Amino acid sequence: MSKKVYSDAKAALDGLLHDGMTILAGGFGLCGIPEHMILAIRDSGVKDLTIASNNAGVDDFGLGLLLQTRQVKKMISSYVGENKTFEAQFLAGELELEFNPQGTLAERCRAGGAGIPAFYTKTGVGTIIAEGKETKEFDGETYVMERGLTGDLAIVKAWKGDTAGNVVFRKTARNFNAPMATAGKTCVVEVEDLVEPGQLDPDGIHLPSIYTHRIFQGQDFEKRIEFRTVSDG
């Protein structure tokens, strides 16, 4: 068995969690969130976490579970609208919040994972997001400097992975999982289906094994849907 393979979320996170750490959590809304690792982090009791995640889950699922237990000190997110626990803790001054435009958050992770400490973007120029940040003109346009982002740990959800750590995502569940995987000092991936090397098409791998430090197959994914919208067909 590959040294990267662990039996479950608790085993895969063993030795990686400490108070005050920064965690990059993949997912968009509830789509593609590492639901087993979120539960294991809750059960570990680790606290004062800084979590970078596009959203903050809902009250009783996803990262909302870590808010309920007050394990989160600060969130770095682009949109937190779906969570009343978040709102209550934020308005009471118990939770720090750093808003990043969604593309800036994604690019910060991509840059962080690629060894790029900072980059310039037009996003946010002339808004409160750019306040206190360096700006620079290129070809007559103003850009704001944003920092690359890395974390102590990236927690990532994928569809399939092989025991070497090559990973394939499914549909829109890829989202932040891929860039965040590259930006964690350690990256742990939970998959729905763990297969042997050779069973995934090498041309179809979304995340090469070099980024995956630990991997496990989760059991009984809930994969909750936030807004179930249907047509009559």
Added chain:
Amino acid sequence: MAWTRDEMCARAAQELEDGFYVNLGIGMPTKVANFIPEDMDVNFQSENGMLGMGPFPTDNEVDADLINAGKQTITETPKSVYFDSAQSFAMIRGGHINMSILGALQVAENGDLANWMIPGKMVKGMGGAMDLVAGVKRVVILMDHNAKDGSAKLLKECNLPLTGAGVVDDIITELGLFTIGEGGVHIQELAPDVSVDEVRDRSEATIVTQ
């Protein structure tokens, strides 16, 4: 007769062109997709990581791994392609998306846009709006001409925190279609029986006629 919401969406759809890649904002802009002519090929981008977004699924097609940026379940089409968030915003910020149609709280006559926060109220976040207005080639605002309390939304200057500075190209309201240009907000087209005076009465921005 001011335009109905459907007529506003239909008017916005007329701004699309064959082959366009388009990002529609949450709310009324989403409905523009219902008014695309059958023979027009328009690709919808969903910033959570998809091109070629399809309509809502039937009950048995629902897939938890397939949602739009509003976190609603959707479907794929034969042209669909999926990618990660960094790639998605590289498309947006790199100027590859032809048009974005978004809602607004306020638009100023210099093209400033405010649509993400009201100080004193809970701030939910800007999501991808700041990236879209900074990067997409043409930004069209689809909004009610006035706020619920009757106050103007087309202003000389926005007093809410900005989403982007000088980013708006066109505005569609129930009163007509307007373009940000020299000297203020230019009337391009008025809804039936709407007068220039009515637009001026219901706006604070400088209204310019052709």
